[in-house]
Amino acid sequence: MSTNDVSAAESDAGSDDAAAAERHKNAGQDVIAVDSDDNEEGLVNRLDAHTGDGIRHRAFTCLVFDGEGRILLGQRAPSKRLWDTHWDGTVASHPVEGQSQEEATRQRLEEELGITPDQYDDVELTDRFEYKRYYPNEGVEWEVCAVLKVTLEDTTLDPDEDEIAGLLWADYEHLHDHPKWYRQLRLCPWFEIAMRRDFE
Numbered sequence: 078m079s080t081n082d083v084s085a086a087e088s089d090a091g092s093d094d095a096a097a098a099e100r101h102k103n104a105g106q107d108v109i110a111v112d113s114d115d116n117e118e119g120l121v122n123r124l125d126a127h128t129g130d131g132i133r134h135r136a137f138t139c140l141v142f143d144g145e146g147r148i149l150l151g152q153r154a155p156s157k158r159l160w161d162t163h164w165d166g167t168v169a170s171h172p173v174e175g176q177s178q179e180e181a182t183r184q185r186l187e188e189e190l191g192i193t194p195d196q197y198d199d200v201e202l203t204d205r206f207e208y209k210r211y212y213p214n215e216g217v218e219w220e221v222c223a224v225l226k227v228t229l230e231d232t233t234l235d236p237d238e239d240e241i242a243g244l245l246w247a248d249y250e251h252l253h254d255h256p257k258w259y260r261q262l263r264l265c266p267w268f269e270i271a272m273r274r275d276f277e
Contacts, residue, residue: 108134108171113207115221120174127159131209131219134171138267139182139200139225140275141167141192143232143246150262151190151236152243159212162242166268169222178202178223186227191235197227204274210266224271 107120110132117135126132141149149167153160168189172181179200186192204224211217236244245262252259253276256269 107174108136109174111135111221113221115205115223123171127216127218129217131217133207133209133219133221135223136169136171136218136220136267137178137182137223137225138165138169138271139167139186139227140268140271141186141190142226142228142249144228144230146249147246148249148252149229149234150245150247151241152245153265154238154240154242156239159216159218160265162263163265164243164245164262164268165265166272168240169265169267178225182225182227189237189240191233191237192227192229196229196231196233198230199227201226204271206270206274208267208270218267220267222267222271224275 106123108123108126110118110121110126111134112118113133115135121132121134126134143149150164151167152162152164155161168182168185170181170185172178176184179202182200183194202223202225205221206224207221209217209219234244247259249272253272256264
């Protein structure tokens with residue numbers, strides 16, 4: 078192989094590495110591994126936690142409502158590795174070490190949707206459940222997921238396009254009672270579980 082060939086190969090490899098690093102940006106982050114009762118078991122790499130058979134870890138989803146009982150559905154950006162372009166209700170993420178679920182929720186509401194604490198009274202933690210779901214050819218979610226709720230007094234939104242591809246207000250009870258009517262939205266599994274449990 079000539080020097081030019083070696084340089085070209087190294088350049089291609091570097092580009093591949095950069096693309097992989099961008100595609101798997103979560104590889105530089107940690108999540109909190111937990112047991113089935115949500116007791117902490119240390120930090121694990123976020124990409125490792127979502128690859129192969131996964132590692133059970135702490136997560137949350139926040140359901141955002143308006144004063145009329147509608148829920149805000151957020152479509153996950155197409156760049157998301159798992160459940161890309163699926164609809165969530167409304168944001169989901171992972172608290173970092175030393176951060177409460179409520180603190181993490183407030184942070185993600187502002188980062189993803191531009192929702193600030195002056196737009197709602199409180200963040201209410203209403204449920205917690207464990208689930209495991211595989212996403213074909215990409216990875217897995219194995220989480221102990223806390224459910225939090227906020228009701229917006231001011232529904233002004235400023236979504237981050239890197240996180241949110243679309244937004245839709247839907248009647249929450251109607252969505253629950255008629256899931257087949259909304260199946261074209263492809264709902265995230267953790268949201269479907271949270272909604273089902275919310276009406277039990």
